[in-house]
Amino acid sequence: MNRKIGVYICECGPNIAEKIDIDKVIEAVTSLNDIVTVERYKLLCSEAGKNYLTEQIKKHSLTHLVVAACSPRDHQLTFMEVCENAKINPYLFQLANIREQCAWVTDNKEEATKKAIRLTKAAIARVRCHSPLEKKEIESNPDILIIGGGIAGIEASLQLAHSNRKIYLVEKNSFLGGLIKNFEKKYPEMQPCSASILQKIETIKKISNIKIFTDSEVQEILGFFGNFEVKVKNKKEKDIESFNVGAVVFATGSSLFDINKNPQYGYGKFDNVLTSLEFEQMNLSKKIVLKNNKTPKSVAIIYCVGRTDKGYCSEICCMYSIKFVRYLKDNIPDIKIVNFYSDLCIPGKSHQKFYEQTQGENIDFIRAENIDITKKGEQLNISYDDETNRKKNCIVDMVILSPALEPSVDAAKLAEFTGVPLGDGDFFAEEHEKLNPVSTSTQGVFIAGCAQGPKSISDTIIQAEAVTGKILSSLIPGKKIEPEVKVSQISESFCIGCKTCLDICSYGAITFDEMNKISVVNEVICRGCGNCVAACPSGAITLKHFTFNQIYEELKEAVQ
Amino acid sequence: MNEIQSNLDILVIGAGITGIESSLMLSKSDRKVHLIEKTSYTGGMAIKFEEVFANMECSTCMVAPLQQELLQNKNINLLTLAEVEDVEGCFGNFTVKIHKKARYVDMKNCIGCNACFEPCPVHLKNEFEECLSERKAIYTPFAGALPNAPMIDTKHCLRFNGKDCRACQEACMFEAIDFNQKDEHIQLTIGAIIVATGYTPFDCREIPQYGYGKINNVFTAFEFERLYASNGPTDGKILLKNGKIPKSAAIIHCVGRDNKGYCSSVCCMYSLKFNHYLTSKIPGIKISEFYTDLCIPGKSHQKFYEKIKKMGTMLIRASDIEITEQGEEIAIKYIDVGGKKNSITVDMVILTSAIVPKDDAEKLAKILGITIDEYGFFKEQNQNASSVVTSKPGVFIVGCSQGPKNIQESISQAGAAVGKILSTH
Ligand SMILES: Cc1cc2nc3c(=O)[nH]c(=O)nc-3n(C[C@H](O)[C@H](O)[C@H](O)COP(=O)(O)OP(=O)(O)OC[C@H]3O[C@@H](n4cnc5c(N)ncnc54)[C@H](O)[C@@H]3O)c2cc1C
Ligand SMILES: Cc1cc2nc3c(=O)[nH]c(=O)nc-3n(C[C@H](O)[C@H](O)[C@H](O)COP(=O)(O)OP(=O)(O)OC[C@H]3O[C@@H](n4cnc5c(N)ncnc54)[C@H](O)[C@@H]3O)c2cc1C
Ligand code: SF4
Ligand code: SF4
Ligand code: SF4
Ligand code: SF4
Ligand code: SF4
Numbered sequence: 015m016n017r018k019i020g021v022y023i024c025e026c027g028p029n030i031a032e033k034i035d036i037d038k039v040i041e042a043v044t045s046l047n048d049i050v051t052v053e054r055y056k057l058l059c060s061e062a063g064k065n066y067l068t069e070q071i072k073k074h075s076l077t078h079l080v081v082a083a084c085s086p087r088d089h090q091l092t093f094m095e096v097c098e099n100a101k102i103n104p105y106l107f108q109l110a111n112i113r114e115q116c117a118w119v120t121d122n123k124e125e126a127t128k129k130a131i132r133l134t135k136a137a138i139a140r141v142r143c144h145s146p147l148e149k150k151e152i153e154s155n156p157d158i159l160i161i162g163g164g165i166a167g168i169e170a171s172l173q174l175a176h177s178n179r180k181i182y183l184v185e186k187n188s189f190l191g192g193l194i195k196n197f198e199k200k201y202p203e204m205q206p207c208s209a210s211i212l213q214k215i216e217t218i219k220k221i222s223n224i225k226i227f228t229d230s231e232v233q234e235i236l237g238f239f240g241n242f243e244v245k246v247k248n249k250k251e252k253d254i255e256s257f258n259v260g261a262v263v264f265a266t267g268s269s270l271f272d273i274n275k276n277p278q279y280g281y282g283k284f285d286n287v288l289t290s291l292e293f294e295q296m297n298l299s300k301k302i303v304l305k306n307n308k309t310p311k312s313v314a315i316i317y318c319v320g321r322t323d324k325g326y327c328s329e330i331c332c333m334y335s336i337k338f339v340r341y342l343k344d345n346i347p348d349i350k351i352v353n354f355y356s357d358l359c360i361p362g363k364s365h366q367k368f369y370e371q372t373q374g375e376n377i378d379f380i381r382a383e384n385i386d387i388t389k390k391g392e393q394l395n396i397s398y399d400d401e402t403n404r405k406k407n408c409i410v411d412m413v414i415l416s417p418a419l420e421p422s423v424d425a426a427k428l429a430e431f432t433g434v435p436l437g438d439g440d441f442f443a444e445e446h447e448k449l450n451p452v453s454t455s456t457q458g459v460f461i462a463g464c465a466q467g468p469k470s471i472s473d474t475i476i477q478a479e480a481v482t483g484k485i486l487s488s489l490i491p492g493k494k495i496e497p498e499v500k501v502s503q504i505s506e507s508f509c510i511g512c513k514t515c516l517d518i519c520s521y522g523a524i525t526f527d528e529m530n531k532i533s534v535v536n537e538v539i540c541r542g543c544g545n546c547v548a549a550c551p552s553g554a555i556t557l558k559h560f561t562f563n564q565i566y567e568e569l570k571e572a573v574q
Numbered sequence: 575m576n577e578i579q580s581n582l583d584i585l586v587i588g589a590g591i592t593g594i595e596s597s598l599m600l601s602k603s604d605r606k607v608h609l610i611e612k613t614s615y616t617g618g619m620a621i622k623f624e625e626v627f628a629n630m631e632c633s634t635c636m637v638a639p640l641q642q643e644l645l646q647n648k649n650i651n652l653l654t655l656a657e658v659e660d661v662e663g664c665f666g667n668f669t670v671k672i673h674k675k676a677r678y679v680d681m682k683n684c685i686g687c688n689a690c691f692e693p694c695p696v697h698l699k700n701e702f703e704e705c706l707s708e709r710k711a712i713y714t715p716f717a718g719a720l721p722n723a724p725m726i727d728t729k730h731c732l733r734f735n736g737k738d739c740r741a742c743q744e745a746c747m748f749e750a751i752d753f754n755q756k757d758e759h760i761q762l763t764i765g766a767i768i769v770a771t772g773y774t775p776f777d778c779r780e781i782p783q784y785g786y787g788k789i790n791n792v793f794t795a796f797e798f799e800r801l802y803a804s805n806g807p808t809d810g811k812i813l814l815k816n817g818k819i820p821k822s823a824a825i826i827h828c829v830g831r832d833n834k835g836y837c838s839s840v841c842c843m844y845s846l847k848f849n850h851y852l853t854s855k856i857p858g859i860k861i862s863e864f865y866t867d868l869c870i871p872g873k874s875h876q877k878f879y880e881k882i883k884k885m886g887t888m889l890i891r892a893s894d895i896e897i898t899e900q901g902e903e904i905a906i907k908y909i910d911v912g913g914k915k916n917s918i919t920v921d922m923v924i925l926t927s928a929i930v931p932k933d934d935a936e937k938l939a940k941i942l943g944i945t946i947d948e949y950g951f952f953k954e955q956n957q958n959a960s961s962v963v964t965s966k967p968g969v970f971i972v973g974c975s976q977g978p979k980n981i982q983e984s985i986s987q988a989g990a991a992v993g994k995i996l997s998t999h
Contacts, residue, residue, distance in 0.1 A: 026685060026687075027685065027687070027747040027748050028689075028747050029685070029687050057685075057748070059685075060683075087642060091646055173993055173994075173997045174997065176997040176998055177996065177997045321876075325876055325877055325880075326872065326873045326874070326875065326876045326877070327870055327871045327872070327875070327876055328871075329871030329872055357867040357868045357869065358867040358869075359867065359868075359869045359870070359871050360837055360869070361837050361838075361839030361869050361871060361978070362836065362837070362839050362977055362978065362979070363836045363947070363949050363951055363977035363978060364836070364977075365836070365837065366831075366835060366836045366837055367835060367836070370835075381911075401891075401911040401912070402911060402912045437873070437874075438873040438874040438877070439873040439874075441873050447628065447629050447631075447874065447982060448626060448631070448636065448980075448981040448982050448985060449595070449636065449640070449981075449985060450985075451982045451985060451986050452986065452989060467872055467873035467874075468871075468872065468873065469872075472960075472961050473983065473986070475959075475960050475961075475990075476960065476961060476962065476983075476986050476987055476990045477986050477989075477990075479960055479962070479989065479990035479991075479993040479994060480985075480986045480987075480988075480989025480990045480992075480993060481989070481993070482989075482990075482993030482994075482996070482997055483599055483988075483989040483990060483991070483992035483993030483994075483995075483996060484599070484989055484993075486603060486992075486993060486996035486997060487599045487600065487602040487603040487992060487996060488602060488603075490603060490604075
């Protein structure tokens, strides 16, 4: 190819002009191969500067552009845009940072000039090896699959249905509603919970563009963002339905920690030791009674059950245990309640008040450790260590255990066949802990509610809505998806089929072609991180715009 | 709303992490966003931190790409030094009046070289650095502020106080300084509003027994964040007021919790973060944490606590804490779990201030036609519905302006408000 490279050095006012001998830089690069022109200009990023560059590109019929100026952080995009406007491919451009990396780091003009020459030469060497890259556009399907029909799945469906998309909601049980269907009331405002979710379920059933599958499970999800192929199996009728969607939401929620792993609480051994969920159900049926049908006179609530095993605080159990105190007092006003807790975790603006308003006569809060429950006649004896490490006992009629929340049993299975990784506590891992809490590393697969981690109903609703925001702003009907341009490629002849890259790629972009025994990159999924390039033992993988040759030629000049 | 032509543009108030995320998401669906920020820079509180829990990621590295994207985004009109003066209309059709103060620096010409600072003769305390360092009357609050253009503080600039100074203008080679710039009153029509105005820290002086403001080496959480920050007043060295390195430090939890009546939900975690700050810069430092309850909810937080416990931090559950000066040192008297009086001495004390509403929240609520709750945060319409929805249709509240929360929860709310807007409007 006949290259015509133009090199432009920005004075950046006095910033570069005073610290670097620009004429020396010009002199050093003018006679290099393929260089058509080398010029200096006072401020290239200004409107006038951009127009000047555009004219220069046309005047000299340049094929490649090198600018020596500031950090790519500031103006990489500015100059790529100039290229586009002047009709040269924006990837046939290279920026040499002679301000932040030369002018601004030393007062020694000679050294700064030397380094500026090297960086400019490196940029020229690199741009010679550049190839034009084109943006791709792919059609996308705006429909959505939501797995899990708890409050997270229901809210996401309702919100998304507003915007006229087809929603497929898959629930493994025969009913929708998830955990909260069992709760009479919801903390902290103590408004009806079960009744309200039943109402939402009625609403959702009436919306024609939401298709509900109960007793069903997702068997397969293939493809990528904008184009997933899904198979759903009805567990009772054994038939399989296939359809296409553009995005997938995991709203599979959570289940309770298995208390049998902590035999010291006597669960399953003694009557009248209940889990929190069993107590919610008992309260909902309006019959808080002991096994012998008598009304309990005293109840102990044990917090943090399984917290040590799980290694995290489940966030909601302090609050719902305090809610239980309210349930109990509402139903049996003179009941005695003892709360055995470790740390009270009641974060946020409205929770402390809820706790303070739940204190009163016959309500004790005791900080305790090493709890052990045994039978004492008809009653239950709780032995524990108090704050000052003294052994104590307490006798009650009924014990309620507040166990940790753990991921739904199916999470691991889903993770396995979709490649979405699990993170802390084996909940689904978010793409970025802070910035992308409802996305996963698989583009187009989102997480909401307790599937992402233990949380309250309001936080669950927020995440369901956040998923809606993510989907509506990235998967737009009629709008094409633009995948990453700088992706990696695997050379068929060099790949030895060792599969190293398959494990390395955290985006699931590489598949194995069993026929030809080589790995293949799906360019639509690849994010261009380059990890596979470094890992491949036979050097079969190259990353566009960061090829071996480009980096080698650039480095050769830079370190000379 | 069906019959009236509704306006699709959105106003976002506050360019902290929550406001930035809301704006970027909206811009991706081709909505035009006007982002109004009161200060001269974007990023809010999060850019004051060197690292963020739970993964101890570098905060600037996390926020800066978003700020860059924001500045380059053609769908987002960022107005700094701007505040909302008046709002009229309803969901789909609001008319908003904005007061944009003059920066006296033309952002189109300024390249952010800082050459104008040096010649300015006015020396002032830098509020961004919690007054631990100085700035001039023309300044950017910290190195790396975005947008990277200074502003003139007209309260202190000589020129705006009747003197004939133009030292900064003479130093600027780009003719970027314009003393004739005027405040602007801008009117916008938009369809919906997202309020992301964040929080302020609790004023530790309200608890006199903690000695803040009187005892030299009692620091607030933000002062400590800046001491650790590599772009901060000590270039990231944790130093006592006399320039020495502390050998022991105490972190006091729940500062302001009793006064405010709620748990701020992040301070237990950020004090564990401070443990990490201290031990990574000063190996062997003795740390004591004075706490009431450890509130570290969620799947990723406890493991961090366990790591720190292994490093030897003393966790002391205490009440009735009193802090006094004892020579060069600081004495902490407290009552332990057994009800016994006790005390220790340390070189440095850090107070973990509660998260409290902005002092102008009530005023802004009035302008917007929304309400505040008993604590002064913006009030959600009904806690049974989404916490970002207010009593006024079309006005959404996100991040710490709605209540104390960490960055992850703030970002989730940003997404939720965007979801609400895109699905209904
Ligand atoms: C005892 C107790 C009391 C509580 N009280 C309160 C309270 O008062 N206030 C409050 O704010 N929070 C409370 N919570 C928390 C609340 O339960 C959760 O915030 C809420 O249930 C989260 O909803 P979700 O949709 O994420 O998950 P879930 O409610 O767990 O729903 C998940 C759904 O997905 C389905 N599913 C799972 N895997 C699959 C699969 N592979 N395929 C298809 N479907 C699948 C499940 O069957 C279920 O229907 C309480 C929790 C407990 C345990
Ligand atoms: C000491 C400390 C350490 C912390 N460390 C962590 C941590 O490590 N990890 C973590 O997840 N969280 C941490 N947090 C919490 C974190 O700071 C908040 O979650 C986050 O900053 C909230 O972001 P925001 O955008 O809602 O508010 P802010 O960051 O407060 O931003 C609000 C923005 O709005 C602007 N504004 C205010 N009023 C107006 C107005 N009237 N008009 C226009 N603009 C306005 C402000 O200038 C600001 O730019 C910490 C908190 C504290 C106090
Ligand atoms: S929320 Fe309360 S009961 Fe639940 S694990 Fe955390 S501290 Fe224990
Ligand atoms: S470059 Fe990164 S995303 Fe692309 S295939 Fe390789 S490892 Fe996967
Ligand atoms: S105003 Fe002028 S001197 Fe000051 S930073 Fe901007 S360009 Fe530099
Ligand atoms: S005009 Fe004002 S800002 Fe400029 S140098 Fe003088 S005092 Fe400083
Ligand atoms: S988060 Fe911790 S330090 Fe902060 S108020 Fe709550 S319990 Fe106190």
